[in-house]
Amino acid sequence: MRPFYLLLLTGLLLGQADAAPKSKPVSKPVAKAPPAARTAAELAEMIRPSLVKISQMGREGTDGIGSGFIIREDGLIATNLHVIGEARRLQIEMHDGTTHEVSTVQASDSHLDLALLKIEAKGLKALPLGDSSKVRQGEPIVAMGAPEGLGFSIVQGVLSATREIEDRQMLQVAVPIEQGNSGGPMLDMQGRVLGLLTLKSLKTDNLGFAVPVNELKTLIEKPNPVPMSRWLTIGALNPKLWKTHLGAQWTQHAGVIRSEFPGSGFGGRALCLSTQKVPEESFEIAANIRLDDESGAAGLAFCSDGGDKHYGFYASGGKLRFTRFNGPDVYSWTILADVPSDAYKPGEWNVLRVRVEPERIVCFVNGKKVVESDDTGLRGGSAGLCKFRTTVAQFRNFRIGTDLSEKALDPEVASKMRSKVEEFVADATSSEKTLEGLLESPAAAKRVLVEQRRKLEEEATKLRELERELHRRAMTKEILAELAKPEPEINLLRCALLLARHDNPEVDIASYLTSFRAMVLDLKEDPEIKAGTIPAVKRLNRYFFEENGFHGSRGDYSNLSNSYLNEVIDDREGLPITLSVLYVELASALGVQGVFGVPLPGKFMVGFRDGPEGELQLVDVFEHGKLVTVEQAALDLTEDGRFPEDALAPITKQAVLLRMLRNLMSSVFDNSRSLRESLPYLNLFLAIDPKAAPERLTRAQIRQRFGEKAGAREDVNWLIDNFPEGGPPELMQQLDVWMRALQE
Known part of the structure; x- marks a missing residue:
């Protein structure tokens, strides 16, 4: 079959998806003579006043240190996003030792690993920004920062290459990048910033990478400011649910609790205890746990007095360890068991479970018993999570109950399911006898x-x-x-999260719904929300864009993350449609009337009316909540300056989900991924809308290409049976020829 169908359908799909934002013409400045090259010593003296040291401040002092540099005289500072972390107070130390508190996180971008910080200061010395698109391989450069938190230092090297790392262009530099250098500037010999130091090579100390400075310019042009008071709540544990002890940095995203940095207890011990009441007598606790470094340790804490006394069952050095802690130092510890287990999978998610009874304690990993102890030294108290040393640990699905064991399948159901799946399990007990025979x-x-x-x-x-x-x-x-369900009862937020989970089984929908409910609670009693549609929209805009930093994707528009609502909530960055879904659902949950999604051609927006007869106004959520008239939007998005009538009508929730699916398919095509990757989206699309002829035609083409003739015949047969009256006869003839070819 000719490629006509695929080209036709690709065009149809891309035409219905949200287009990337149009770029505005930029006037070219008059060329100036480049500044003269300087020596490294001259650069060090010139640059030093513009460098800063950034410290994450925790309860016990400094939790992390990185570098940054001043890019504007009024106190705007550039650094890496990973340098500032989340929910942490930030302190800026200048070259002369003076310090400032950060007032605003002016912009952040998780995809680019960049951040802009604002301090209240004036008359600072800013570094000039160069053009990273014009860098040349072998060009001499200098890098500056605060390695290991020490004083400011400079190192000279060369630009080795431009590399693509995780779908991002990075500058590879032949200079050592140590901990604390991240966020520091990489400059040419004229003193212009070409990039921000970020990654240290695992292969050699004399090799690192930098984010191109042109990526930073995008954040400067399109900030998403978040006041520090609000930033401190992003990723923070809910104090009503968790109490931390002995420091470390505990954050939470989408149900996953993450712990970084050692705690202040001996051995870097730190605790995160649940406020949930532990059942009396016998009880169980469990959680899924993953360590980034098996030389560290992390797991469950229980029978805790809220301080230094508790039991711990945790992974350590690839083994499972059960310990009783009676105090703050090593002399107060009793290691009750330290055992290896084939059931434990290093580097992966593992389920740790503990059963506590009056006379014994039993510990399990991934359903297999590894420890049974009759120790009765501690009972009662609180339960939660523990971490040791410098490892980064992740925890999810923590739970407390009387019986958390995985229940056996119903025998009849299990038998039926097993009969559908062929067993491929070897008999390990006969391996020695088998080897003797094989050696012949x-x-x-x-x-x-x-x-x-x-x-x-x-x-x-x-x-x-x-x-x-x-x-x-x-x-x-x-x-x-x-x-x-009836349209008013459909939970669009849950549908959008299910769409994300369709691709990623680890998406914890309940956790994101909890995060959304927290947003609702933030505004539920706000007087502006209760004052009517127009005041409510103004308040929503401030909350959404100024206080929480939601923003449109700046450069990686076709990244699938922008279409996954869970990642939009985490990163506060997305497409017009995903940002609109969150905005409209928040308005609906707050009882704000007259706010709805508007499916404009090429760009989804939020519409609102002040009463049934009020004039339709638009919120461009992609452009920081900019209010635009229908006429302005039509001039920007159409050639003739007019919208078709149905473009301004409220869209159904099913239609929203289908448009989100079209965006996902568009991203697959834009990124030249395998056509097979679009099949799951097409299957879901046609399950929701079986009458979608363009998508069915696309699926038939892809099925045929991958040899799935039966599926292709099914789709082509549907197209023939549902061919519209008065349709082009030549297209019907092509469908008939296609069907005959599939039957051969």
């Missing part, structure tokens, strides 16, 4: 084993794909069940 002809045996291994790997791949498809179909079923 080792060469032949090896060939047979390789063949069998490859076969099993192929089967494992098929089973993984079956597991993925089962998950997708389960999510599709949940989405269809939600959309089957």
